[in-house]
Amino acid sequence: MATHDNTEHVADATDEAVGWESKLRYFLNSDFVRSAPYWGIPFVLMSIAVYGGIGYNFAISFTDYEGLGTPDYSALDLEMYAQALSSDAFVSAAQNNLVLLVAFTTVCLILGLFLAILLDHGIRFSEKFQTVYLLPMSLSFVVTAQLWLWMFNVESGILNLVVTTLGFNPVDWLGNPSIALGAVIFALIWQFSGYTMVVYLAGLQSIPNDQFEAARVDGASITRTYLRIIVPQLKEASVSAAVVLMVFALKAFTFLYALVGRYRPPNGTDILATLMVRRAFKFGEWAYSAAIATMLLVMALGVIGPYLYYQYKQGSL
Template sequence: MSTQHANEDAETPTEETVGWRTKLRYILNSDFVRSAPYWGIPFLLMGIAVYGGIGYNLAISFTDYAGLSRPTFGSFDFEMYRRALGNEAFRRAAINNFVLLVSFTGVSLGLGLFLAVLLDHGIRFKEKVQTVYLLPMALSFVVTAQLWLWMYNQENGVLTVIMEAFGLEPINWLGNPDVALAAVIFALVWQFSGYAMVVYLAGLQSIPADQFEAAKVDGAGTLRTYARIIIPQLKESSVSAAVVLMVFALKAFTFLYALVGQYRPPNGTDILATLMVRQAFKFGKWAYGAAIATMLLLLALGVIAPYLYYQHRKGSL
């Protein structure tokens, strides 16, 4: 009899066992686990292809890998990073990257805000102007580069024809290191200022109309109303547009390669992305190129991370 009671007590689940089984059943029946077959494989592939590639690139940057044999990971050092920071071409590319990032973003924001204010104020042909300025963003970097390559042509480009009509000497826009970077920035501003215009226009249209009426009653003119009341409320629009534009500036490799890729050596428009590709694929310095790519990644994170933290503090993430 005692043996039967002992067996029954052993088979009776304890409260702890019941709780554990309930939690396991809840986890297995959750939407996260049940949907795993649908998102698990893409997530795994993305992890291998993207984050695995980033990790492998980081590991390569600490070696002396030259692409002719398998990399040796026996001894890691920062030699490639020291070589990059002490190289004049790297410093020049980093400066160009910074100038491109700041100038392109600042001018695009300023021009976009100006156009948005004009459209919001109700100028004539509002829809046509909005379409014309937004259309270039629909073009790819390669198409835009080919368009401006034709316009910058020193022999028969549009700008050359216009300058000759005014009796001016044609300028070698893409071959002169003193003006080549400015020419690149101007072309990028032409393509993306329409994006900033749309973002600002959406922000302007979200501001209540009674603020304009109140300012008018107080005797404030249009310029003062926008400067003192309306534009300060566009902080969110400015931050969002600036981050997107800076990301586009960091992705300008395709545009630069299509526009000035025919010039060798670089003509004053070299940025970290073009320097990295040239060092790795042209000269076979894979470890050096990987170190430049890693620093470019850190630069991109320096742009994105503050924005994500800002959105997190707001509760948007």
């Protein structure tokens, strides 16, 4: 009885003693704290560089900050957002962005899949073809933009050489506002379809041969085999390729800037990124540009968000 009492007492005592000394020691010895120098520093750096930047951008977008000087945080409102949404330039840039996003991503995926299936059939020199298709992806936008600028030239460009040889009138690819966006999308597809091809090819090559054989034994045609058996298994590859392509479409700024060497891209190809940079660095309208940047971020999150949720549901996150 006495011992029992005693032990209880001891237990109570340890509980009290754990109070701060041992608790602190336990805490300091925990994995969380001991590993902190390793993940903590990068975390802090990341937070400042990325999330701090986003936060600052967000804050500026509510002010009227313009020109040189300092932003005034005393009167915060949504005026810049309202101004952007009611401006024709913003609306048409957003439309162009959307068209670019959808057309570019869709065509890239379809073309990439087609090329991947061809290469997966073990055609002769397939490795070399693979390199040929992937090469544009490895080139910088600055290089490809200059290349396409030459090819789009009305008088001496190779595209018009083809068009006129076929007996049509020369086309003003970049000068005609109703064609220009199509021309830009075409150039971007040329550059990125190789990437989707590689992603799909990796997916295709991980599918065992048995499935093709089984399908053949069951008498399925090649089209049917691909449509019903193979392509559905490429869902993962499609989703990840699509996300990368869409994010590229949102920031096609580099290509457009390299194409003309200025912040104003050819008529009819203005996208949110070019509009934002132009308003900020040509006119110093920091608050207005920050508002556009925030909306661009929301659009990018709109693309990435569902993907992350999908990954989370799949258990990959």
